[in-house]
Amino acid sequence: MPNSELMPIGVFARRTGLTASALRFYADSGVLTPVEVDPVSGYRYYGADRVARATALRQLRDIAMPLTAVEAVLDAEPGEASRLIDEHVAKVLGDASAVQQKAASKLLALWSAIGVTGDPLHRCTRAHYLADLYEDPAQALAWDIRALDAADAVTEQRVQQHHADLQFAGFYPSPHLNLADTYRRLGSFDAAGEHMIAAKEHAPSLPQDAYGSFLRIALDEVAEAISRRDIAKRVSAPGPAAWRTGTRPSLLRGDHRRLMEHCRTRQRDQQYVACSPALCGGSCGSTVGRPGGVGPAEGRCAVRTRCRRCR
Template identity: 70%
Template sequence: MTATPASSDPTMDAISRAVVEGRAGDVAPARRKLLALWSAIGVTGDPLHRCTLAHYLADLHEDPAQALAWDIRALDAADAVTEQGVRERHAGLRIAGFYPSLHLNLADDYRRLGSFEAAAEHVDAAEERAPDLPQDAYGAFLRTAIAEVAEAVSRRDTAERASAPGPTRQGVAKVNACSDARSPGG
């Protein structure tokens, strides 16, 4: 299900432009732009902006500890997002749909750091929230990624997944939990 933005949001537009730049391979400038936006938004700013920005900024760090810090910020911000706040920006979007991807990202970060118990907790949280995903290619992609991370956790594997997002894997886009105008949380 595709949602239509209710109105233009200059901050989301700026985040999107930086993300496109980062995915095109211009990681350092994209990171600088997102960090400048983070400073402008502030830690108490609009939670949807913070969630989106932190979620994307995590993608621009190859170091799983740095990605983890940003993914934690994204989850914290998502907890402050209201259904009304999401729907004002994207009709049909639900905050519940953000959580499978957010927990997946945390599980993968913890796994890569060798913290398998924490990784397993977030895999469980992602699986518990997977019913909130749409029954389409996006939902299938996330369900597959959750299964891949769960399997890697069970093997105690800390290697980076080929399907994982990141600055060195152009064309492999992290499923954005916070601003993709897809289904409940895309």
């Protein structure tokens, strides 16, 4: 019988932020072994003394450190561990910087190919991405203005040609929000306020989901910063820092591909109100959509073989 002070894998997973499957993998790899394994059931039990190691392991993996390097850091003395972490971070920053430069070069080439009188939908998308690549708000501002200028020329008919399920109205809060935030960072609070008003006027078109919630939170953050006349960059704002740290770029600007996919998925799911249980093809054991059972409100996918958590 396991010691009453030991934690089963599920409890330990919740304490450390790691999944049970990840804990099994790390145990099999020898990086984070349980204190005890029941010889009959095979259940794994962990002690409180493993929590700090597990938490550090998760944090190191979050910065894309290879498992062999993680093990070396966890087993090293504090000074050596700090050196190994610094080396890894420097490498990640260098790799991300190279990717960023390559992305900027390709986007600028695409912008030149499209031309200033080219398809406004394509110009809007490229300008939106390019604004994300500049830390200097003055440089970002030029692309933010181009993105909004192109957006004003996009028609619903053109969007429908791109994809029948898309609605462009839900996009408009984003470029105005970006301009409000960029003008704020430049200290032009009157201009920032004007674009904040425009962003809020378009906010009712935002979807009632994670994307819409994200932008509503950003609207509140930027409005508060304008009221304080604060010119500091927001922690959650997009930009080169997100590329360098490996953080997923914010949806505040630029991520049109995800926005469009989101709009298509949202409309598609509304067509499937119910489905019958079928085992998900992914790892979470959830159900996926078939006519006649659990609906998409529970996060089920009505047309794919994997639920959203496993895609």
